[in-house]
Amino acid sequence: MPRPEGRVVRIDGYELRCAMPSVAGNALRTFSERSTLLVRIVTASGYEGWGETWAYPGSAGSLIRSILGPALLGADVANPRAAQARMLQAAVPDRRGQVHMAASALDIAMWDALGQMTGQPMYTLLGGALRDRVRAYASGPLLPADGDRYRGFEGEVARYVEDGFTAVKIRIGISLAADLRAIRQARAILGDASLLMADLNESSTVRDAVTLAQQAADSNLAWLEEPLPHDDLPGYRRLAASLPVALAGGESFCGVQAFRDVLSEAALDLVQPDLAICGGLTEGLRIMGLADAFCVPVLPHVWGGAVNFLASLQFAAILTPGRGQVSAPLFEYDMSFNPLRDRIYDPKLDADGNLAIPDGPGLGMKIEIDRLGDYVRDHWVLEP
Numbered sequence: 001m002p003r004p005e006g007r008v009v010r011i012d013g014y015e016l017r018c019a020m021p022s023v024a025g026n027a028l029r030t031f032s033e034r035s036t037l038l039v040r041i042v043t044a045s046g047y048e049g050w051g052e053t054w055a056y057p058g059s060a061g062s063l064i065r066s067i068l069g070p071a072l073l074g075a076d077v078a079n080p081r082a083a084q085a086r087m088l089q090a091a092v093p094d095r096r097g098q099v100h101m102a103a104s105a106l107d108i109a110m111w112d113a114l115g116q117m118t119g120q121p122m123y124t125l126l127g128g129a130l131r132d133r134v135r136a137y138a139s140g141p142l143l144p145a146d147g148d149r150y151r152g153f154e155g156e157v158a159r160y161v162e163d164g165f166t167a168v169k170i171r172i173g174i175s176l177a178a179d180l181r182a183i184r185q186a187r188a189i190l191g192d193a194s195l196l197m198a199d200l201n202e203s204s205t206v207r208d209a210v211t212l213a214q215q216a217a218d219s220n221l222a223w224l225e226e227p228l229p230h231d232d233l234p235g236y237r238r239l240a241a242s243l244p245v246a247l248a249g250g251e252s253f254c255g256v257q258a259f260r261d262v263l264s265e266a267a268l269d270l271v272q273p274d275l276a277i278c279g280g281l282t283e284g285l286r287i288m289g290l291a292d293a294f295c296v297p298v299l300p301h302v303w304g305g306a307v308n309f310l311a312s313l314q315f316a317a318i319l320t321p322g323r324g325q326v327s328a329p330l331f332e333y334d335m336s337f338n339p340l341r342d343r344i345y346d347p348k349l350d351a352d353g354n355l356a357i358p359d360g361p362g363l364g365m366k367i368e369i370d371r372l373g374d375y376v377r378d379h380w381v382l383e384p
Contacts, residue, residue, distance in 0.1 A: 009043065045117075060102040088103060100255050100278060180216055200226055273287045301332060310345060
């Protein structure tokens with residue numbers, strides 16, 4: 001029986017935006033709306049695949065329409081790796097930036113379309129699942145833009161426990177005293193058995209981060225995330241040598257070479273590629289292999305809408321287990337207001353704090369764009 005025609009004949013882009021209930025964010029950046037770019041590719045035989053990039057959706061869409069999309073049209077979804085190489089070759093000068101972000105959406109869509117065409121979930125296409133569920137951690141809360149930046153903090157962390165999470169990552173970076181108070185409040189709510197992590201979102205310095213970690217030793221942090229600007233390799237190298245807890249980062253890295261640099265310098269203990277930023281699932285496979293060679297766990301960073309969430313779940317199914325306190329892949333579950341995800345997929349935890357990994361074709365389930373119709377701010381089509 002001949003293989004269905006997998007040639008890409010159409011690319012749709014959907015720029016989505018929704019207002020936040022209030023202005024909030026992290027220690028350095030706040031925002032009043034969520035936005036993302038979803039792309040759909042269609043093959044000559046009618047199979048569809050969906051992808052996403054949430055960073056700079058307008059400019060990502062422009063790059064796809066002008067450079068990456070024309071390079072992808074005519075490619076065969078049966079070979080996503082060749083298609084990704086074809087896209088990146090079309091934009092050689094940009095090896096660590098917007099091109100990788102835009103290519104991420106198209107690469108995820110190619111793997112989804114291949115799954116739809118073959119009837120297999122992504123994790124099978126990526127080499128086979130090591131698990132059918134993954135422990136999730138609640139990521140939040142967002143910090144209000146003004147007044148008491150930790151307003152409502154304790155109630156939110158308590159909600160995560162009520163929802164069944166056994167691991168929580170909080171945002172900090174306001175001041176040493178306020179951050180220590182938040183860390184200890186979270187630990188008191190979670191109890192001793194749960195994992196607690198803290199994300200500084202690039203707002204600190206080497207010395208201040210070490211001081212914070214030392215003074216928070218009684219709260220047993222599993223990791224400290226992104227204390228410094230993500231591209232400060234010398235700073236991360238210094239920090240990794242002196243920090244008393246594991247150091248995590250990598251959510252803003254584009255391409256495997258960025259991960260090569262920090263791993264070869266022993267500058268991170270945990271790496272956090274975001275599939276919608278780093279170059280998609282094809283790049284995720286390279287990053288996973290590289291991290292495995294250094295015995296460093298991979299924990300996907302997950303932001304944006306439903307497509308990145310689902311693709312990251314598929315990726316989590318194949319990740320190599322870690323060792324020590326973070327002994328298995330952990331999955332980031334953003335707990336802030338997010339209809340761009342929830343209207344498509346709003347999963348609940350099982351009794352052990354795990355998320356089941358969908359086993360349908362491609363992403364594991366169909367994407368119904370009509371559910372997001374009132375958030376579509378721009379829709380464009382690219383055809384030969």
